[in-house]
Amino acid sequence: MMKRIAILGSTGSIGRSTLSVAEAYPERFQILALAAGANLEAAFEQACRWQPRVISVAAEKDADILRARLTKEGLGAIEVVHGAAGTVRVATHVEVDFVVSAIVGVAGLEATYEAVRAGKIVGLANKECLVAAGELITAEARRQGKPLLPIDSEHNAVHQCLRGGRMEEVERIWLTASGGPFLNTPRADFAAITVAQALNHPTWRMGKRITIDSATLMNKGFEVIEACRLFHMPPEKVEVIVHPQSTIHSMVEFVDGSILAQFSVTDMRLPILYALTYPERIQSDMRFPVMDMRHLDFCPPDMQKFPCLRLAYEAARAGGAKTVALNAADEVAVAAFLAGGIGFDEIPRIIEDTLSATGSGKLESIAQVLEADAEARRYAKQRIADSSGRVKQPPAPSFV
Amino acid sequence: MMKRIAILGSTGSIGRSTLSVAEAYPERFQILALAAGANLEAAFEQACRWQPRVISVAAEKDADILRARLTKEGLGAIEVVHGAAGTVRVATHVEVDFVVSAIVGVAGLEATYEAVRAGKIVGLANKECLVAAGELITAEARRQGKPLLPIDSEHNAVHQCLRGGRMEEVERIWLTASGGPFLNTPRADFAAITVAQALNHPTWRMGKRITIDSATLMNKGFEVIEACRLFHMPPEKVEVIVHPQSTIHSMVEFVDGSILAQFSVTDMRLPILYALTYPERIQSDMRFPVMDMRHLDFCPPDMQKFPCLRLAYEAARAGGAKTVALNAADEVAVAAFLAGGIGFDEIPRIIEDTLSATGSGKLESIAQVLEADAEARRYAKQRIADSSGRVKQPPAPSFV
Numbered sequence: 001m002m003k004r005i006a007i008l009g010s011t012g013s014i015g016r017s018t019l020s021v022a023e024a025y026p027e028r029f030q031i032l033a034l035a036a037g038a039n040l041e042a043a044f045e046q047a048c049r050w051q052p053r054v055i056s057v058a059a060e061k062d063a064d065i066l067r068a069r070l071t072k073e074g075l076g077a078i079e080v081v082h083g084a085a086g087t088v089r090v091a092t093h094v095e096v097d098f099v100v101s102a103i104v105g106v107a108g109l110e111a112t113y114e115a116v117r118a119g120k121i122v123g124l125a126n127k128e129c130l131v132a133a134g135e136l137i138t139a140e141a142r143r144q145g146k147p148l149l150p151i152d153s154e155h156n157a158v159h160q161c162l163r164g165g166r167m168e169e170v171e172r173i174w175l176t177a178s179g180g181p182f183l184n185t186p187r188a189d190f191a192a193i194t195v196a197q198a199l200n201h202p203t204w205r206m207g208k209r210i211t212i213d214s215a216t217l218m219n220k221g222f223e224v225i226e227a228c229r230l231f232h233m234p235p236e237k238v239e240v241i242v243h244p245q246s247t248i249h250s251m252v253e254f255v256d257g258s259i260l261a262q263f264s265v266t267d268m269r270l271p272i273l274y275a276l277t278y279p280e281r282i283q284s285d286m287r288f289p290v291m292d293m294r295h296l297d298f299c300p301p302d303m304q305k306f307p308c309l310r311l312a313y314e315a316a317r318a319g320g321a322k323t324v325a326l327n328a329a330d331e332v333a334v335a336a337f338l339a340g341g342i343g344f345d346e347i348p349r350i351i352e353d354t355l356s357a358t359g360s361g362k363l364e365s366i367a368q369v370l371e372a373d374a375e376a377r378r379y380a381k382q383r384i385a386d387s388s389g390r391v392k393q394p395p396a397p398s399f400v
Numbered sequence: 401m402m403k404r405i406a407i408l409g410s411t412g413s414i415g416r417s418t419l420s421v422a423e424a425y426p427e428r429f430q431i432l433a434l435a436a437g438a439n440l441e442a443a444f445e446q447a448c449r450w451q452p453r454v455i456s457v458a459a460e461k462d463a464d465i466l467r468a469r470l471t472k473e474g475l476g477a478i479e480v481v482h483g484a485a486g487t488v489r490v491a492t493h494v495e496v497d498f499v500v501s502a503i504v505g506v507a508g509l510e511a512t513y514e515a516v517r518a519g520k521i522v523g524l525a526n527k528e529c530l531v532a533a534g535e536l537i538t539a540e541a542r543r544q545g546k547p548l549l550p551i552d553s554e555h556n557a558v559h560q561c562l563r564g565g566r567m568e569e570v571e572r573i574w575l576t577a578s579g580g581p582f583l584n585t586p587r588a589d590f591a592a593i594t595v596a597q598a599l600n601h602p603t604w605r606m607g608k609r610i611t612i613d614s615a616t617l618m619n620k621g622f623e624v625i626e627a628c629r630l631f632h633m634p635p636e637k638v639e640v641i642v643h644p645q646s647t648i649h650s651m652v653e654f655v656d657g658s659i660l661a662q663f664s665v666t667d668m669r670l671p672i673l674y675a676l677t678y679p680e681r682i683q684s685d686m687r688f689p690v691m692d693m694r695h696l697d698f699c700p701p702d703m704q705k706f707p708c709l710r711l712a713y714e715a716a717r718a719g720g721a722k723t724v725a726l727n728a729a730d731e732v733a734v735a736a737f738l739a740g741g742i743g744f745d746e747i748p749r750i751i752e753d754t755l756s757a758t759g760s761g762k763l764e765s766i767a768q769v770l771e772a773d774a775e776a777r778r779y780a781k782q783r784i785a786d787s788s789g790r791v792k793q794p795p796a797p798s799f800v
Contacts, residue, residue: 160658160660161660163563163564164560164561164564164660164662165563165681166680166681169680169682174690241691253690254681255682255684256670256674256681256683256684257665257670257684257685257687257688258560258663258664258681259662259664259688260561260564260660260662261648261662261663262564262660262661263658263661264657264659265657270656270657270658274656274658277656280569281565281566281569281658282569282655282656284656284657285657286657287657288653288657288659290574290641290651290653291641291698293696293698294695294696294697295694295695295696295697296693296695296696297695298692299691
């Protein structure tokens with residue numbers, strides 16, 4: 001049966017990989033709705049190539065231009081929408097079966113939540129959906145009786161391994177972590193880590209924020225929270241294990257002592273294909289050369305050296321606005337580090353202070369999530385301004 | 401619900417491990433019937449400890465002694481039977497739910513087949529059931545709609561990994577092999593391998609025949625045939641991969657390119673527990689220390705150096721009496737090697753000749769399997785006698 005797909009974030013990396021999967025299996029997947037971003041040219045090309053029912057772009061004026069250009073191409077039947085409402089329109093289109101949620105940041109939250117509310121099956125590639133709004137979104141998916149399918153290598157691996165038993169038979173989820181570029185850097189040297197060093201990730205080429213998040217292990221911390229929400233696990237059942245080769249994408253340990261692990265080529269098209277076809281699997285040529293698998297190392301993460309991971313566990317336990325604040329403060333702190341405003345070792349301090357200032361009340365709506373997010377950002381920015389202010393201030397007069 | 405268990409081969413290693421599992425979970429498992437062997441003392445102790453409905457021993461006179469001793473202990477209600485018919489009585493007892501088939505050799509065939517025919521769920525630890533009679537036994541299990549559950553680390557691992565998809569979604573089964581003690585021995589040195597060298601297995605302590613079968617890789621060849629029969633796979637979808645650390649017990653590769661692997665402590669109680677509780681998993685303290693997992697090596701097996709593995713694939717493809725002959729000839733050849741009658745490198749030659757002399761007709765009953773088995777043994781023994789005769793004969797006169 002043809003699966004009809006909407007992509008939120010169609011011009012990003014996951015969006016383009018999803019389109020390439022759809023291209024490889026034209027008899028299985030139909031691209032029905034696209035939410036592009038600010039890249040008008042890419043949106044125009046995708047609209048021409050895929051002729052979806054509806055396409056959304058960020059700005060109203062871009063929507064007008066796109067509509068005119070498509071009409072000129074004889075594609076005036078494609079509905080062109082824009083902004084947050086446009087993304088929701090794409091996510092909830094009545095003909096869509098499956099929504100790929102791949103808009104980076106909290107911008108993707110509302111549309112993803114609305115997709116779940118509309119009874120769509122959602123493939124999740126957006127971190128914030130589970131970190132900031134995981135309790136809301138998973139509760140809604142349960143209400144709808146629809147699966148939330150992870151599209152990232154770790155949670156996708158966990159999802160596959162979990163098929164080896166029942167949820168109540170899971171002893172522990174093992175998320176593997178490459179360890180980042182500073183796995184073997186002494187803690188004393190962390191203050192002096194430069195932006196260039198932090199951007200030099202050993203195994204993956206990624207965006208700047210996620211590269212820094214990998215260097216601080218905050219990215220793994222986010223994944224712990226995602227795993228807790230997605231698989232309804234308490235944080236103490238989600239362990240991080242450093243595995244520099246990143247061959248094993250993750251593991252599940254069952255109560256009887258058996259461990260299942262998943263590996264595959266590191267190609268995002270594979271988890272996308274898995275999510276799009278679940279519970280089926282279909283033939284692909286993405287083969288992992290088993291013979292190449294050797295020298296797998298494993299060690300526990302150093303929570304002293306990487307306090308971000310500890311903070312993520314604390315936020316996961318507290319829930320509510322704490323995980324929202326964790327993500328928001330991290331984004332602010334990483335931006336400040338990249339801009340040269342704070343040192344590498346100050347990132348966790350900003351986050352920790354923001355967490356302390358955040359209540360752990362339950363959030364009842366996406367609007368409340370966005371509000372908590374904005375508040376945490378304000379706090380983190382102020383905290384950065386204050387501390388750089390302190391440094392710049394002359395010493396207080398001694399008679400005070 | 402209490403599971404009521406019969407053990408065929410209760411005084412052997414798997415039998416005793418099964419009893420120790422039953423001991424650990426008295427609220428789950430009841431030992432209802434035991435087929436012991438020639439060890440009368442062990443049979444008496446097990447009967448006293450477990451008070452089964454019925455116990456079988458090998459010889460009639462032992463049965464008489466055991467009956468008298470049990471009566472003296474006030475356990476006269478335990479039915480004592482003997483011989484092949486006694487084993488079948490144990491395997492088919494009306495109150496039994498689950499039969500652990502762990503009698504070594506073709507002796508276990510008939511009783512296991514009858515257990516399947518009686519609609520029991522069977523846990524298989526006897527190699528011959530699948531190598532020699534796999535087509536018959538799996539066909540009967542399918543007819544009965546009952547699972548055959550593997551109790552050995554490799555097939556148990558495969559069984560677990562297969563839960564990650566559907567049978568038609570399996571691209572390949574990867575059976576891991578330690579490689580045995582001669583993994584790095586040059587082929588030219590194989591003729592000079594001594595019994596002591598061959599019995600010195602790098603990772604496992606086992607019986608003599610299985611240790612030699614591990615050194616020739618014939619044991620892995622048998623496992624290929626078992627996997628083909630148990631999981632209804634053609635031989636070309638069952639690959640052997642040498643993995644000296646034996647950490648990963650086996651793997652399944654799916655059509656989409658994902659691979660699931662299983663590991664656990666190397667303790668036979670774990671696959672036994674898995675089989676006994678399937679499709680459930682229950683809590684055990686058999687924990688695998690994930691941190692200890694490192695330096696996993698993988699390489700393809702050398703079919704030139706280990707012709708037994710090639711012969712097993714050929715027999716698996718041919719089916720019928722060929723796999724019976726493979727097992728029978730191997731048992732004879734290994735016994736001859738252990739007795740100093742033939743060299744290590746002659747083992748595969750004896751087997752290959754026996755296979756050549758064996759037809760590939762389909763076997764329709766256990767009686768036919770046993771007949772083919774006896775015939776192959778006769779042939780292999782004659783072949784050994786002939787060749788040692790040839791060596792001892794004086795050179796033919798030159799004028800002939």
